[in-house]
Amino acid sequence: MQLYLPIAEIPVNIFMIFGMGGAVGFLSGLFGIGGGFLLTPLLIFSGIPPAVAVATVTTQVTASSTSAVLTYWRRKAIDFKLGTMLLVGGVMGSIIGVFLFEVLQKLGQLDLVISLSYVTFLGTIGSLMLVESVRAMRRRRSGQVVRVKRPGQHNWIHGLPFKMRFRQSRLYVSVIPVITLGATIGFLGTILGIGGGFMMVPALIYLLRVPTNVVIGTSLLQILFTMATATVLHAMQTQTVDIVLALALMIGGVIGAQFGARMGQNLRGEQLRLLLALLVLLVGLRFAVDLLLTPEDLYSIAIMGGAGA
């Protein structure tokens, strides 16, 4: 069934959009990620104008993370205090991101920066997670005791001032790394048009040593509010949020996320991390291939002004 999108100004097969939303929603619920880094390239690949894809995905991620946040909230698996501090940083990062986004767009190198960032961040984080999860699985197999929280093993982060107590996470850390982390993810998220959960979750685990039982819920809370803000900003700045496309993606996405969240409960942490690591690496590899292989067509056109710009 073809449906004409009012903002994207092209007709799409609505079932294909439902399907894409559902598949990405499933992964989003499973891993506690927004799924933006998968959905945005998928939409662009299927012919949606890149600006519309980036802006509309923020709306879809808002919906899927609302649904997921509610699930984790009922399970009391969200540290609201930690989430709020991350969000404070996130808003600051977004503002800087919006500024840089405009500068890069004027220079005509936004696409390159996005591709390089995807390769760099997805590659690095994917590799780190892969190594860590494989080690954890080996330890478990060889019968060693896995200690998720290692008391007494403090890193340099724990020596910083302005300490704050996060009761739910059983943490007593400085707010400096918390706000910095929020700002970094907010900044990258705005530039790349993604929520940044795949970066947030490992950072919270490895840098701040947030217990795994609250890490996904807290990360989702931060994503929800960053993406809601991004939706409004995109709507105001570029008028590229397509509400019809967003609704189709959302319906597919929230349904998928429900199944994903349930399946995630049946898998062990390191198994989830291994799967996510492989997924992240795969997407990163795809971007790397595009950058390195000789393109099929060297030329491309972009509407800069006038009708339909």
Added chain:
Amino acid sequence: MRPLPHRLRTLAATVVTSLALLGGGPSRAEELVTALSADVVSIQSNFTGTEIVVFGQIGVDVKTVPRPGRYDLIVKVEGPAQQITTRRKGRFLGVWVNRDYETFVEVPSFYSLASTARVGELGDRELLDAHGLGLNHLNLAISGHSDVPLSERDDFRQAFLRLRADQGLYSERPESIEFLTNTMFRTTIPLPANIPIGKYSVQGYLIQDGVMLARTEQELAVAKSGFEQVTFNLAQNHPAVYGLLAVILAGITGWLAGLIFRKD
């Protein structure tokens, strides 16, 4: 296009009336009259492209001695102007990046040319260039600041035309004008689903032996209607409201889904 036969009859009537009115007109020997099957193309949620029929008649004055040789016709449809940057990738530190670019200003967003013969047979280069008849005769003005060497300019021009043709937005269809009688003709112009909205211009040209005898021009509006229009206008005129609505919609969808799928 089911209602076509009726429409065609109405159009034929219009053409005949117009011809009668033209009887006492200027002393030009040939006249050209064209009419469109619709003045407005409205885009709704089920829009997957459409076509318009251009219908016309060549009027020859009774006093005029019939010229030997055949008449050639061209129907050109142009969409509202755009500014388009064509970029070319090049290797930089082993990575393919956009390097050279050329910006074409004021180029048509849509271009379709239907004719009775191949473009090259219609007239000389001067005539074709003057009226922008044929993809190779389009005036693609480039913006002042360009780093592309002169010898490579044509590559950018050809790439631009090729990419637009691939999108179905530029086309040249020789021998696609059908004569219904000796003087009445008809052609169908397909409008793809990705056409931009705005004011289009439909121009008819009557040519004989490379000489322009007559031309017509009509306007065609492509506009969104109904829900598509309401949504588009809201996004354009009240972006903050639109953005908040999108967030509320997202919140409600997420909450509802949670409610529906809640097990406990």
